[in-house]
Each structure stands twice: as structure tokens, then as C-alpha cells.
Amino acid sequence: MDELIYVIPKEMHNSCDLKKILNEHPEIRFVSLVGIDLGGNATDEKIPVKAFLEDLDDFLKNGIQTDGSSVVLHEIASLNNARVDLVPDLDVNWFIDYNYDYIEDNLPVGTLEIPSFLIHNGKRVDSRSILLKAVNNFKNKIMDILKTYPHILKNIGINDVSDIEDVVLTCATELEFWVKTPDDKADIEKLSTSQMLKEQYWKRTHGTVRTALEKTLILLDKYNLEPEMGHKEVGGVSSKISIKGKTTYVLEQLEVDWKYSNPIQAADNELIVREIVEDTFRRYGLEVTFMAKPLEGVAGNGEHTHVGVSVKLKDGKTKNLFSPLDMKKDYLSEIGYGALMGLLKNYEALNPFITSSNDAFNRLKPGFEAPVCIVASLGIDVENPTRNRSVLVGVIRDLDSPLATRFELRSPNPLSNTYLVIASMYQAMLDGILAVAKSKKSAKELEKEISKQAGDESFYLEKNRAYRSEEDVFEHFTEEERNALFSKPPATVYENILNLKKYEDKTKVLLDGDVFTEEIINSFIASSIERWETELKDRILVDNINFLRECKKVHDIEEATDLDIVRWEKINNLRQYMMKNSLDRKCLFTRLKEALDNKDYCLASSLQLEMYSKINEINKLYIEYKRNLFNI
Structure with missing residues (x-):
């Protein structure tokens, strides 16, 4: 593995040096342009080196096109204007990412990762550009x-x-x-x-x-x-x-x-x-x-x-x-x-x-x-x-x-x-x-x-x-x-x-x-709220529901003390308050979900904090409850 190369410095980001390097290192099989969107996500695609070398000068100058739906650029790359260009940054180090689980001719297959800019309507709109x-x-x-x-x-x-x-x-x-x-x-x-x-x-x-x-x-x-x-x-x-x-x-x-x-x-x-x-x-x-x-x-x-x-x-x-x-x-x-x-x-x-x-x-x-x-x-x-x-x-x-x-x-x-x-x-x-x-x-x-x-x-x-x-x-x-x-x-x-x-x-x-722009900040706000809302509704709420379902009564009534019964009743009352609806009352989880659905984010934020507080309380109570039992 001593013959592997790991870095291509900026001095060698020209067609002559790159062709020489890639021809001498056939283990580098792919090229990936790495752009960083406003959510901090890095793009990754597998472009065969052969395709990369076919028109190298144009590739280095203009990069490739991608669909704006694949990156976090809310209110910038819209459905009716989704084209985003990935253009290589020639002024930083390029790294080779090796797949040590895929060995050919005794060498791992490598991908040349090229840090890049995301360009929409002629403007750079990515985190690296900012x-x-x-x-x-x-x-x-x-x-x-x-x-x-x-x-x-x-x-x-x-x-x-x-x-x-x-x-x-x-x-x-x-x-x-x-x-x-x-x-x-x-x-x-x-x-x-x-x-x-x-x-x-x-x-x-x-x-x-x-x-x-x-x-x-x-x-x-x-x-x-x-x-x-x-x-x-x-x-x-x-x-x-x-x-x-x-x-x-x-x-x-x-x-x-x-x-x-x-x-x-x-x-x-x-x-x-x-x-x-x-x-x-x-x-x-x-x-x-x-x-x-x-x-x-x-x-x-x-x-x-x-x-x-x-x-x-x-x-x-x-x-x-x-x-x-x-x-x-x-x-x-x-x-x-x-x-x-x-x-x-x-x-x-x-x-x-x-x-x-x-x-x-x-x-x-x-x-x-x-x-x-x-x-x-x-x-x-x-x-x-x-x-x-x-x-x-x-x-x-x-x-x-x-x-x-x-x-x-x-x-x-x-x-x-x-x-x-x-x-x-x-x-x-x-x-x-x-x-x-x-x-x-x-x-x-x-x-x-x-x-x-x-x-x-x-x-x-x-x-x-x-x-x-x-x-x-x-x-x-x-x-x-x-x-x-x-x-x-x-x-x-x-x-x-x-x-x-x-x-x-x-x-x-x-x-x-003009480092951050109103457009960039508004895009960041929109993407952050969408991520917060989605994660809260589809991940955190689901995880907390599953947690409450796992908090079950485990004491034997014949061996339980008054303390065990009181603790369980307190836990169960909290469980009911958080996730059990009745004809005249909506539980905390339902109210949180409805607040998110109605875009009442101020209320949703407040209910999120209440949810965290109650979950922590139940978690502590349940640990104390089980600690007092012989058989669980």
C-alpha cells in the first residue's frame, strides 16, 4: 500500500498533472465533486475516472450539473428552477478516499474527492462559498x-x-x-x-x-x-x-x-x-x-x-x-x-x-x-x-x-x-x-x-x-x-x-x-425549521411514544409495597397525560403534532420543552420504581 497517494495539492490541479497522476494510479477509479449545502451536507457521486478525463479542461472549469432537490437550498433552488452546477475548487487540497473493503489487484479502490462550489443562476450559494x-x-x-x-x-x-x-x-x-x-x-x-x-x-x-x-x-x-x-x-x-x-x-x-x-x-x-x-x-x-x-x-x-x-x-x-x-x-x-x-x-x-x-x-x-x-x-x-x-x-x-x-x-x-x-x-x-x-x-x-x-x-x-x-x-x-x-x-x-x-x-x-445575503439567511431559516419540524414529528415523537410503551407495570401485587403502587400510579398518570387522548382532552403528543401541522411554531416549541421535561421526569421515576423491586 506504500504506492498509494492520498492528497493532490492545488499546484497539481491542471489537466497535465492530473492525467499523469490518474494514469499512474489506476486504483483511483472514481471522482466525486463535494459541495456543501446550507444544511452542512456534503454531496457525493461516483463519476468514473474515464468520463472525468474525456474532457478534463471543461470539467475543471464548469464541473457538472445536478438537481437542486438533492441539496438543501430552500427557496433558492425551486421546483421550476432547480438546476445547480457543481464547480471544482482548484485552490484547496483534493483527497483520495479509499474503500478498504473493495480490493482490486491488491489495492483498495479510491475516489478522488474534489471540494466544489454550488452555483445557482450564476451565483455561488453553498457553505464553502460563504x-x-x-x-x-x-x-x-x-x-x-x-x-x-x-x-x-x-x-x-x-x-x-x-x-x-x-x-x-x-x-x-x-x-x-x-x-x-x-x-x-x-x-x-x-x-x-x-x-x-x-x-x-x-x-x-x-x-x-x-x-x-x-x-x-x-x-x-x-x-x-x-x-x-x-x-x-x-x-x-x-x-x-x-x-x-x-x-x-x-x-x-x-x-x-x-x-x-x-x-x-x-x-x-x-x-x-x-x-x-x-x-x-x-x-x-x-x-x-x-x-x-x-x-x-x-x-x-x-x-x-x-x-x-x-x-x-x-x-x-x-x-x-x-x-x-x-x-x-x-x-x-x-x-x-x-x-x-x-x-x-x-x-x-x-x-x-x-x-x-x-x-x-x-x-x-x-x-x-x-x-x-x-x-x-x-x-x-x-x-x-x-x-x-x-x-x-x-x-x-x-x-x-x-x-x-x-x-x-x-x-x-x-x-x-x-x-x-x-x-x-x-x-x-x-x-x-x-x-x-x-x-x-x-x-x-x-x-x-x-x-x-x-x-x-x-x-x-x-x-x-x-x-x-x-x-x-x-x-x-x-x-x-x-x-x-x-x-x-x-x-x-x-x-x-x-x-x-x-x-x-x-x-x-x-x-x-455581502457575505451572508438575505436570500441565504431566509433559505437557512426555512431549511432549519423544516428539519426541526420533521424530526420532531417523525422521529422524536415516535421515539418518545415507544419509550412510554416500554414503561410497563412490572411489580407483583402480592410483593408490592405502597411505595411501588404510588410510584407506578404517578408514572402511569404522566403516560396518560402525554400520549392518551380522551373525548374531552387531547394528550400532549397530539397537541404538539397539531401545533406543527398548523404551523403554530411558537406553541410547538413550548410543547416540545414540556415534552422533554415530562419524559425526563418519567425516566427518573421509572428507574426509582424498578430499583425497589425484587423481580423484574
């Missing part, structure tokens, strides 16, 4: 800001804006995921206890999990992704060994990290990493899930997203725009404070693109190291960088390495649309940087601004909000205090989507530079 526009907009606007307000360069150590050759944006994501042996059911109580005791966190992997993890890291290196670490995360229980020596009852949470890149490449890299992880673990008989919250009651999967901004100077040096001249005097430069303030102030408009599914909201709950408050941590003091895991945004600093300064957004999950997450982040940061530049405030003054108390006036941040905490916000504040200080977070997809209309000024930040 991120590309955000990158270009940030680079252009930040240079305009530096030219107009050159004073903000002083605390970075740059004498004149003319010394700058290029603006360099960097991003990285961390991928968490659960692995399990098929058909094994989770014991939530054991998982929860193990998590509380930190029994799995960063522990040594064993058996097939170890083999699959090591194989994954080796493959990532072959793809030039420069893996940095693979380890166990907080969730999981110890696996078992069968009589035949096989690893059984695997249920573990893992994390894989790799090197940063430019924003577009970083998001593309994440796609291939997910494919490698899923395929590799599956070859070892393990299922992988990237769901934000695959199991209730234990930690979900996060995908912390890191962003940074530097400039390359004409003398060859690189300066981090977020790092101050004296790392032991200031946490951040003026530009750094502006970027952080922009993220926090405008987060309500970012959140719909980050937390866009029912699954994502299931993860964002207090108690599982998932952020729910719009608040940042700078560090306990300037000389002691800290990692507060309870906040939304962390400032990552290394006193000995100013180039490492960056922001870590902790709310995304592995199924968040990373292209839109990063695009919205850079748009929000740009807004804050411009406001800070106009204010002409020093780094120390800006530190006071972001550390302000709720009720204090601010030139940019909202008066009745606080934005910084070095405490564990879940332990130090009550829910009421958190909501008052950091704003009440949305609890459903619909509540989150409403923020795009509720906070019009913040949504306008996304529109700056």
Missing part, C-alpha cells in the same frame, strides 16, 4: 481598518501598515465522538458514575479501540493533516474481553486533534477526518457517532473551534494581531479585545448557524461542560493563562509564544456546519474590531470594558449584560443569575432561529460585505 467570501471580506476590511486607524498597530509592534504583506487567518477544530460495539445498550447509571469519577478521561485505550485509534492517526498523517493527539474523553465505561479474547461491550468517547490551516482548508480537512474516523473504526467492528448528544445523562460530543488572525510582514516576520506587545502586561491587543467583544455581542446572530438541530440543543445543558452562557474567560491574571471549561469563548494564550494567541468557541458540535460557523465568527469579530478602532481606547481600558458589571455603560457592549467570568458559571451562579447576567439562552431550534429576526442589528453584521 466562508470564502467571509475570509476575503475580513482580509480586505481589516486592512482598511489598519490604514484608517493605524494607532491600533502600536501595541502589536508594527510601525506602519505599509510593512504588512498579507493577512493570515488560521482555524482548527477538535473532533469528539463516541464508539461502541453494535447492539450493546448503554447503562446510563454506570456511564454517569464513571464520568463523575473521571475514570475514562485521558486513560489508556485497549483492544480494538486502541488499534482503530492508532490506525486513524497514522492515516491522518498520510493525508498530510499532521495529527497532534488522539485520546479518551470524559465519557465511557471499561470494555470487556470475551472468552475468545475479543473486545466486547465497547462504549467510549474519544477525541482526535490535528494541525490548524486556513479557514477553507480547515473545514475541508474536518470532512475527510470524519470519513477516516468512521471508516477506520467500522473496519474494526465499532460504530461511530458524531451526534452532539448520543446519550442522555452523560457528556455529549463537542467540536471546539479555534480561530486566529496574524499578518505576514514584508521582512518575513509574522505578528499575531490578537497578541499585545507585552504578554505579561495585557491579555490581548486592542484588536484582540475588539474581536472577542464582537463574538460575544453578536452571538445571538451566530448561534442559529452553530446550534441548528434538536440534537445540538440536547448537548447544551448545564452540568456536562457544554456552554450555555454568552460569556468569556481571559484568565485569572495576565501571567497565568487558564482554561475555563464553563464559558462560551476561551482566550488561549502562551506567554512564551505570542503567535499561539487565539479564541476557542466551545459551543459547536461535530455536526455543526463548520463553514458557516467560521464565516459567522469572522464577520462578528470584524464588527468588534471596527468599534474598538473607532473608540481609540487602550488595551487596559478595553480590559475594563469586557470585565464590566451588568448595568455599567459601554461604548459597544450592552449595558445590562456581563461578558467575562473566571468562575465556573454553573457552580458560581444560579440559573436565574446566569440568565440575568449573560442573557437567557434559547432552548429550542425555533427559539434560536427567531433570534435572526429579533436581533436585526446583529444579523446585519452577517450581511456585511
Whole structure:
């Protein structure tokens, strides 16, 4: 397998080099154009290499056509105007995806995956295009800001804006995921206890999990992704060994990290990493899930997203725009404070693109190291960088390495649309940087601004909000205090989507530079609501009905105590309330379904929360009920 190639760099995206490569590697049998729609879905099709080579130049320039019904572009690609073109992106790495279950001539069959743009009516309408526009907009606007307000360069150590050759944006994501042996059911109580005791966190992997993890890291290196670490995360229980020596009852949470890149490449890299992880673990008989919250009651999967901004100077040096001249005097430069303030102030408009599914909201709950408050941590003091895991945004600093300064957004999950997450982040940061530049405030003054108390006036941040905490916000504040200080977070997809209309000024930040457009945002809103509605009606309701049907009376009347009878009656009354209609009363499930059918989304959102609350109550009661019985 040493003769396999895994990456075709952008320098070789020409007909001459591609023909040579594909002729020398007949194991690459197919080509797939990978476009990312507004739902974060990646297209995949199998085009024989022979067809790809027949008119290669035209293919590279014009790509192929597809039907808009196959991608999430609501209100853009309509039934009477459904043509969408898939056009290759020639400026990023192309990866070869190998099928190790299909071997020919001792080599796996490969598919050349080409990241592409989706074009409708001559306009790019896909997630990759939005991120590309955000990158270009940030680079252009930040240079305009530096030219107009050159004073903000002083605390970075740059004498004149003319010394700058290029603006360099960097991003990285961390991928968490659960692995399990098929058909094994989770014991939530054991998982929860193990998590509380930190029994799995960063522990040594064993058996097939170890083999699959090591194989994954080796493959990532072959793809030039420069893996940095693979380890166990907080969730999981110890696996078992069968009589035949096989690893059984695997249920573990893992994390894989790799090197940063430019924003577009970083998001593309994440796609291939997910494919490698899923395929590799599956070859070892393990299922992988990237769901934000695959199991209730234990930690979900996060995908912390890191962003940074530097400039390359004409003398060859690189300066981090977020790092101050004296790392032991200031946490951040003026530009750094502006970027952080922009993220926090405008987060309500970012959140719909980050937390866009029912699954994502299931993860964002207090108690599982998932952020729910719009608040940042700078560090306990300037000389002691800290990692507060309870906040939304962390400032990552290394006193000995100013180039490492960056922001870590902790709310995304592995199924968040990373292209839109990063695009919205850079748009929000740009807004804050411009406001800070106009204010002409020093780094120390800006530190006071972001550390302000709720009720204090601010030139940019909202008066009745606080934005910084070095405490564990879940332990130090009550829910009421958190909501008052950091704003009440949305609890459903619909509540989150409403923020795009509720906070019009913040949504306008996304529109700056025509990065997001009204058409794109409306399409995203329509697709998000449709997905929320469909999943709620056809999956979550069905699952909850099945759960309630499984909650059966199991006590023997002769052995039951009064407590058993009372508990069961309470459980059964809740079951009746939730899913049993009568002549004079509609159950909760029926009212929720009717609200969705009638497009009364506000009522449906409220009933969804009530449903979750009742299901959790029944689940706890049923566990207590069975725990008190001898025979079940």
C-alpha cells in the first residue's frame, strides 16, 4: 500500500498533472465533486475516472450539473428552477478516499474527492462559498481598518501598515465522538458514575479501540493533516474481553486533534477526518457517532473551534494581531479585545448557524461542560493563562509564544456546519474590531470594558449584560443569575432561529460585505425549521411514544409495597397525560403534532420543552420504581 497517494495539492490541479497522476494510479477509479449545502451536507457521486478525463479542461472549469432537490437550498433552488452546477475548487487540497473493503489487484479502490462550489443562476450559494467570501471580506476590511486607524498597530509592534504583506487567518477544530460495539445498550447509571469519577478521561485505550485509534492517526498523517493527539474523553465505561479474547461491550468517547490551516482548508480537512474516523473504526467492528448528544445523562460530543488572525510582514516576520506587545502586561491587543467583544455581542446572530438541530440543543445543558452562557474567560491574571471549561469563548494564550494567541468557541458540535460557523465568527469579530478602532481606547481600558458589571455603560457592549467570568458559571451562579447576567439562552431550534429576526442589528453584521445575503439567511431559516419540524414529528415523537410503551407495570401485587403502587400510579398518570387522548382532552403528543401541522411554531416549541421535561421526569421515576423491586 506504500504506492498509494492520498492528497493532490492545488499546484497539481491542471489537466497535465492530473492525467499523469490518474494514469499512474489506476486504483483511483472514481471522482466525486463535494459541495456543501446550507444544511452542512456534503454531496457525493461516483463519476468514473474515464468520463472525468474525456474532457478534463471543461470539467475543471464548469464541473457538472445536478438537481437542486438533492441539496438543501430552500427557496433558492425551486421546483421550476432547480438546476445547480457543481464547480471544482482548484485552490484547496483534493483527497483520495479509499474503500478498504473493495480490493482490486491488491489495492483498495479510491475516489478522488474534489471540494466544489454550488452555483445557482450564476451565483455561488453553498457553505464553502460563504466562508470564502467571509475570509476575503475580513482580509480586505481589516486592512482598511489598519490604514484608517493605524494607532491600533502600536501595541502589536508594527510601525506602519505599509510593512504588512498579507493577512493570515488560521482555524482548527477538535473532533469528539463516541464508539461502541453494535447492539450493546448503554447503562446510563454506570456511564454517569464513571464520568463523575473521571475514570475514562485521558486513560489508556485497549483492544480494538486502541488499534482503530492508532490506525486513524497514522492515516491522518498520510493525508498530510499532521495529527497532534488522539485520546479518551470524559465519557465511557471499561470494555470487556470475551472468552475468545475479543473486545466486547465497547462504549467510549474519544477525541482526535490535528494541525490548524486556513479557514477553507480547515473545514475541508474536518470532512475527510470524519470519513477516516468512521471508516477506520467500522473496519474494526465499532460504530461511530458524531451526534452532539448520543446519550442522555452523560457528556455529549463537542467540536471546539479555534480561530486566529496574524499578518505576514514584508521582512518575513509574522505578528499575531490578537497578541499585545507585552504578554505579561495585557491579555490581548486592542484588536484582540475588539474581536472577542464582537463574538460575544453578536452571538445571538451566530448561534442559529452553530446550534441548528434538536440534537445540538440536547448537548447544551448545564452540568456536562457544554456552554450555555454568552460569556468569556481571559484568565485569572495576565501571567497565568487558564482554561475555563464553563464559558462560551476561551482566550488561549502562551506567554512564551505570542503567535499561539487565539479564541476557542466551545459551543459547536461535530455536526455543526463548520463553514458557516467560521464565516459567522469572522464577520462578528470584524464588527468588534471596527468599534474598538473607532473608540481609540487602550488595551487596559478595553480590559475594563469586557470585565464590566451588568448595568455599567459601554461604548459597544450592552449595558445590562456581563461578558467575562473566571468562575465556573454553573457552580458560581444560579440559573436565574446566569440568565440575568449573560442573557437567557434559547432552548429550542425555533427559539434560536427567531433570534435572526429579533436581533436585526446583529444579523446585519452577517450581511456585511455581502457575505451572508438575505436570500441565504431566509433559505437557512426555512431549511432549519423544516428539519426541526420533521424530526420532531417523525422521529422524536415516535421515539418518545415507544419509550412510554416500554414503561410497563412490572411489580407483583402480592410483593408490592405502597411505595411501588404510588410510584407506578404517578408514572402511569404522566403516560396518560402525554400520549392518551380522551373525548374531552387531547394528550400532549397530539397537541404538539397539531401545533406543527398548523404551523403554530411558537406553541410547538413550548410543547416540545414540556415534552422533554415530562419524559425526563418519567425516566427518573421509572428507574426509582424498578430499583425497589425484587423481580423484574
